[in-house]
Amino acid sequence: MIGQRLEVRQGQGLVITPQLQQAIKLLQLSNLELDDFVEAELERNPLLQREEPEGETPEPVERVEATSDSEMSFGDGVGHESVSGMDAGSDDVYGDAAPGERTSDRMTDEAQPGLSDWSSAGKGGQMFEGNGERPDTHELTLWEHLQAQASSAGFSVADHGVAMTLIDATDEGGYLRGELSEFADRLGVSLERIEAVLAVCHGFEPTGIMARSVPECLKLQLIERNRFDPAMAALLDNLDLLARRDLAGLKRVCDVDGEDLTDMIAELKALTPRPGAGFGGEPAQTVAPDVHVRPDPAGGWRVELNADTLPRLLVDKRYHGLVQAGARSDTEKTFVADCAAQANWLVKSLDQRAKTILKVSSEIVRQQDAFLAFGVEFLRPLNLKTVADAIGMHESTVSRVTSNKYIATPRGVFELKFFFTAAIQSVDGASTHSAEAVRHRIKSMIDGEGLEGDVLSDDKIVEILKETGIDIARRTVAKYREALRIPSSVERRRMMKTA
Structure with missing residues (x-):
């Protein structure tokens, strides 16, 4: 029989309030994007204002700073951290309290809007909008294109760090800016190693990328077309004569006749002097660091936030009182109450954002202290989970x-993200192996095939590595082998028979 009835049910669920969505969004913004966001909020919310320089703050105003004394220091091997303004009793707007302290009760729209586990809110660090659909309108930038190629180039952990540094020093036209000796000194590696990594990067697309001069850029493109010969080399060395239209001088230095010179000049005109110009993205801007790391006189490293990139906001309580007293209609009262709630929550979110950046950065420095002390060769395998577990966050x-x-x-x-490098788990799960060390072992095993008279398949390599304590999948072996430009076992066997 069909009828209606009332039931009372109790359950658990996740409600992400607009305030929590704002806090999540603030966390992933760069300092430039954050500054634009704060400017928009200052225009929209009359109760917010920037903090004036010391001594010029109008009174009475309740000062609620976006950052307090925020720095962290620790010594080598001690792991002791002290953070002023980050006590255990502070509110966690991101819901990353220790698992035993997280609430699992269903939240109302306004009750405790930060204590929920929002781990499913978006993926890959991206914020969802509306119904969850995220249209991909992002135009690939030159740096993203180069970084993707560096990730699949088969670099070691150290060489990958060198490559990323060189890519960051590439301008929007595709030219590498900076002296190689300076990069070597900064990263603590030899000049020969920098040159070797750059030689690999010169093989990236588009051809001519990361050249240090126009002649070098054109040379790389000519080499790809198999058109670089002594005459072309002489032409590239004397582009100033070409600019002055000194054709007689060019024929003399290139040792060619007029017809050949005309063909050579036509080939140069078909090349691209700015290989990076075809990519999207805004022109490169000077990076303002969010965090500073300095050697601590007492030992270890001192990690502190860059105060110049942190917005410092005030909530004007006096103006709030005046506006609230003058509000007559329900609409006006609601507007004033919403502005006050949004202002207080924004200041609180900015404060928590700063503390979270500091906490994560400090753990990264603790994990990668050998890199800071000795150079890129000592960059350790590191992933998000290691840092998250160490600081009790998701x-x-x-x-x-x-x-x-x-x-x-x-x-x-x-x-x-530079400090996060790949690692291979051991069979016992107690330790990890550097991805570069595993790649080197795979290469050594394949190099020894000719001596042993047997060709190792990817499955056989997996078995041998697992016997030595390295837990690796077959597809990973195939990926590393392809990155090392080593043919498959079938092709190697055919090559061996032919030889």
């Missing part, structure tokens, strides 16, 4: 924090 939070954030170190300015 991986998605760490991913958002490391997106578009930069850290200034004695070895230069790096994006926080």
Whole structure:
């Protein structure tokens, strides 16, 4: 029989309030994007204002700073951290409290809007909008294109760090800016190693990328077309004569006749002097680091936020009282109440954002202290989970924090994601192996095939590696082999029979 009835049910669910969505969005913004966001909020909310320089703050105003004394220091091997303004009793607007302290009760729209586990809110550090659809309108930039090629070039952990540094020093036209000796000193590696990595990068697309001069850029393109010969080399060495239209001088230095010279000049005109100009994205802007790392006189490293990139906001309580007293209609009262709630929540979110960036950055520095002390060769395998577990946060939070954030170190300015490198798990799960060490072992095994008279398949390589304590999948072996430009076992066997 069909009828109606009332039931009372109790359940658990996740409600992400607009305030929490704002806090998540703030966390993944760069300092430039954050400044634009704050400017828009200042125009929209009359109760917010920027903090005036010391001594010029109008009174009475309740000062609620977006950052307090925020710095962290620790010594080598001690792991002790002290953070002023980050006590255990502070509110966690991102919901990353220890698992035993997280609430699992269903939240109302306004009740405790930051204590929920929002790990499923978006993926990969991206913020969802509306119904969850995220149209991909992003135009690939030159740096993203080069970074993707560097990731699949088969570099070691150290060489990948060198490549990323060189890519960051490439301008929007595609030219590498800076002396190689300076990069070598900064990264603590030899000049020969920098040159070797750059030689690999010169093979990236588009051809001619990361050249240090126009002649070198044109040379790389001619080499690809198999048109670089002594005559062309002489022409590239004397582009000033071409600019002055000194054809007689060019024929003399190139040792060619007029017809050949005309063909050579036509070939040069078909090349691209700015190989990076065809990519999207805005012109490169000077990076303002979010965090500074300095040697601590007492030992270890001192990590502190860059105060110049942190917006400092005030909530004007006096003006709030005046406007609230003058509000007559329900609409006006609601508007004033919403502005006050949004202002307080924004200041609180900015404060928590700063503390979270500092906490994540400090753990990264602790994990990669050998790199800071000795150079890129000592860059350790590191992933998001390791950092997240160490500081009691969710991986998605760490991913958002490391997106578009930069850290200034004695070895230069790096994006926080620079410090995350691949690792291979051991069979017993107790330790990890550097991906470069595993690649080197695979190459050594294949190099020894000719001596042993047997060709190793990818499956056989997996078995041998697992016997030595390295837990690796077959597809990973195939990926590393292809990155090392080593043919498959079938092709190697055919080559061996032919030889």
